[in-house]
Amino acid sequence: MSQKIRTRFAPSPTGFLHIGGARTTLYNWLFARRHKGDFILRIEDTDEVRSTDDSVTAILDSVKWLGLDWDEGPVDGKTDKGPYSPYFQMQRVHIYRKHLDQLVAEGKAYRCYCTKEELDEYRRVAQLEKRPPRYPGVCRALSDGQRKEREAAGKKFSIRFKMPADGATIVDDQIRGKVSFENNLQQDLVIWKTTDGPTYNFCCVIDDHLMEMTHVVRGDEHLSNTPSQIQIYHALGWTPPLFAHLSMILGPDGSKLSKRHGATSVLEYRDQGYLPHTMRNYLALLGWSTTESQQLFTDEDLIAKFDLAGCQKSPATFDTVKLNWMNGEYIRQTPVKELVSLAKPFLEKAGLVGLPGPALERVVALEHEKFKLLSEIPALIEFFYKPVVFDPKAFDKVLKAPGAKQVLLDMAEALSGFAPFEDKALEARIRQFVADKGLKNGQVFHPIRVAVSGRTEGPTLFLMLEIMGKDMVVSRLRDAASRIA
RNA sequence: GGCGCGUUCGUCUAGCGGCCUAGGACGUCGCCCUCUCAAGGCGAAGAUCACGGGUUCAAAUCCCGUACGCGCCA
Numbered sequence: 001m002s003q004k005i006r007t008r009f010a011p012s013p014t015g016f017l018h019i020g021g022a023r024t025t026l027y028n029w030l031f032a033r034r035h036k037g038d039f040i041l042r043i044e045d046t047d048e049v050r051s052t053d054d055s056v057t058a059i060l061d062s063v064k065w066l067g068l069d070w071d072e073g074p075v076d077g078k079t080d081k082g083p084y085s086p087y088f089q090m091q092r093v094h095i096y097r098k099h100l101d102q103l104v105a106e107g108k109a110y111r112c113y114c115t116k117e118e119l120d121e122y123r124r125v126a127q128l129e130k131r132p133p134r135y136p137g138v139c140r141a142l143s144d145g146q147r148k149e150r151e152a153a154g155k156k157f158s159i160r161f162k163m164p165a166d167g168a169t170i171v172d173d174q175i176r177g178k179v180s181f182e183n184n185l186q187q188d189l190v191i192w193k194t195t196d197g198p199t200y201n202f203c204c205v206i207d208d209h210l211m212e213m214t215h216v217v218r219g220d221e222h223l224s225n226t227p228s229q230i231q232i233y234h235a236l237g238w239t240p241p242l243f244a245h246l247s248m249i250l251g252p253d254g255s256k257l258s259k260r261h262g263a264t265s266v267l268e269y270r271d272q273g274y275l276p277h278t279m280r281n282y283l284a285l286l287g288w289s290t291t292e293s294q295q296l297f298t299d300e301d302l303i304a305k306f307d308l309a310g311c312q313k314s315p316a317t318f319d320t321v322k323l324n325w326m327n328g329e330y331i332r333q334t335p336v337k338e339l340v341s342l343a344k345p346f347l348e349k350a351g352l353v354g355l356p357g358p359a360l361e362r363v364v365a366l367e368h369e370k371f372k373l374l375s376e377i378p379a380l381i382e383f384f385y386k387p388v389v390f391d392p393k394a395f396d397k398v399l400k401a402p403g404a405k406q407v408l409l410d411m412a413e414a415l416s417g418f419a420p421f422e423d424k425a426l427e428a429r430i431r432q433f434v435a436d437k438g439l440k441n442g443q444v445f446h447p448i449r450v451a452v453s454g455r456t457e458g459p460t461l462f463l464m465l466e467i468m469g470k471d472m473v474v475s476r477l478r479d480a481a482s483r484i485a
Numbered sequence: 486g487g488c489g490c491g492u493u494c495g496u497c498u499a500g501c502g503g504c505c506u507a508g509g510a511c512g513u514c515g516c517c518c519u520c521u522c523a524a525g526g527c528g529a530a531g532a533u534c535a536c537g538g539g540u541u542c543a544a545a546u547c548c549c550g551u552a553c554g555c556g557c558c559a
Binding site for chain 1: 486487488489490491492496497498499500508509510511512519520521522523524525554555556557558559
C-alpha cells in the first residue's frame with residue numbers, strides 16, 4: 001500500500017477542546033507524522049444551535065498551543081486552506097445533498113414521515129414489550145400510494161438510510177480487532193433531519209471519503225455508529241477507511257472526565273503553566289505505551305515510536321500528580337533563558353517584570369529545580385523584588401529562637417563592609433562567624449534565611465545572598481532583628 | 486432493555502502459552518547527599534493478573550460463563 005496516510009481531527013465547535021479531544025488530536029497527528037502523511041482539521045458545525053465562532057477559535061488556539069500543526073483545514077474561524085476546501089461542514093451542505101439525492105434515487109434511503117410523537121410511542125411500546133427501542137421501519141414499508149398520500153398532506157419528513165436486513169457488518173478496528181455487529185439489530189439511521197439538514201453520521205462518511213482519509217482515529221463512543229457508517233460507504237460505492245477507536249479518559253473516581261474533576265479544557269492547562277511538550281508526552285502515554293514502558297520522549301522520539309497497535313483498549317484515568325511530575329521534569333530541562341520567557345505572562349501578572357533588582361534569569365536559575373508549574377514561579381521568587389512577608393511559623397520558630405536576634409545584628413554588622421559579596425567568599429565568612437561565636441550552623445544559617453526571605457525553605461543560602469546584593473541583605477537582616485521583641 | 490467494548494500494584498502501563506516467585510514509571514515510605522526546601526542517588530512496601538469454569542505437561546496470556554464498569558441506540 002503506497003497510498004499516502006491521511007488522518008483528521010473533526011471537532012464540533014460546541015465548546016472548548018477538552019483533554020479527550022486533545023489526545024485524539026495528538027494521536028491523529030502523531031500517526032500522520034510518523035507515516036509522513038497529512039493531518040487534517042475539519043470543523044463539524046452542522047449543529048447550528050450549539051456551534052459557535054468562539055468555540056472554533058478556542059479549538060484552533062488549543063491545537064496550536066499543543067504544537068500540533070495541521071496540513072489542511074481552517075486558517076481562522078472563517079477561512080480555510082487545502083485542496084479539499086471547504087473544511088467547515090456548513091459550507092458543504094450542497095455536497096451532502098447531492099449524495100443524499102443519489103441514495104434516495106437508488107432506493108437506498110427513504111423518506112420517513114413519522115412524527116416525534118409517533119416515534120416516542122413506538123419506543124414506549126417497545127420498552128414495555130422488552131424489545132429494543134429501535135425504529136420499527138414503518139415508513140420503509142410504505143406503499144407508493146401511502147407515500148403519495150403523505151406527500152399530498154404536506155407531511156414533514158426525515159430521510160433514513162436502509163440498513164441491510166441480514167448479515168453482519170464487521171468493523172476491523174486497528175486497536176480492538178474485528179468487532180461484529182448484526183445488521184438486523186441496527187436501525188435505519190436518519191441521515192437527513194426533518195429540519196432539512198444532514199446528520200453527523202452522514203456528513204462524516206462523505207467528508208472522510210471525499211477528503212481521502214485513510215485512517216479514522218476517534219473516540220470509543222463512535223464504535224457503535226461505525227457499522228452504520230460502513231454500510232453508507234458501501235451504498236455509495238466507496239471503500240471505508242481504516243478505523244481505530246480510542247478508549248476514554250476517566251476522572252479519578254472512574255467516571256468520564258468532566259468539569260467536576262477539575263480542569264478539562266486544554267486552555268486551562270496552558271493557563272496553569274503546563275508546557276505544551278508535557279501535554280504531548282503525558283497524553284501520548286495515557287492509553288499508549290512502548291514495550292519498554294518509556295516515560296520521557298522528545299517529539300522526534302514520539303513520532304518515531306507511536307503506533308496504533310500500542311494503544312490500550314481499556315480506559316485510562318487522568319492523573320494530575322504524574323502530569324505535574326512530568327512538567328517539573330521538562331521545566332528542569334528547559335534552559336533558564338527560555339524558561340523566563342515562557343514564564344513571562346505569569347511574571348507579568350504578578351507584577352514582577354521590569355522591577356529593579358537582580359536579573360530574573362539569575363533568580364529563576366536559583367529555584368529552577370523546584371518549579372512544577374510556570375504559574376508557581378512568581379510566588380517562589382517574589383521576595384527578591386517585593387518586601388519580605390514573614391511566614392508566621394518560620395518567624396516564631398526561627399527568629400524568636402534564643403540568640404537569633406543577636407545573630408542577625410552581628411551578621412549585619414559583619415557583612416556591611418564585606419567584600420567581595422560573592423557566594424564562596426560569603427560562605428567562608430559566615431562559617432567563620434559560626435566558628436567564632438561557637439554556634440552551630442543551623443543557629444546562624446536559618447535565621448539569616450528567614451530574615452532575608454521570610455521563609456524556611458528556599459534556594460541555597462550563600463548564592464541567594466550574593467544575588468540579593470549587600471544592601472538588601474544587610475537592611476533585611478537589621479529589619480528582621482528590629483521586629484523581634 | 487438490546488448491542489458493543491473493557492477489567493494486571495493507588496494511578497499510567499509491560500506482558501501476546503513456559504524467560505513471571507508478574508517488569509517499568511508516577512505516587513508513598515526509608516536511607517544517602519546537605520545550610521532549608523527541592524533536585525539527585527540507593528533501597529523498600531505495593532497486583533492471589535475481576536471472579537468461576539474449562540483447554541494444555543504448562544495460562545495474566547487461549548475458550549466459555551458470571552460480575553462490575555463504560556459506550557451507542559431514545
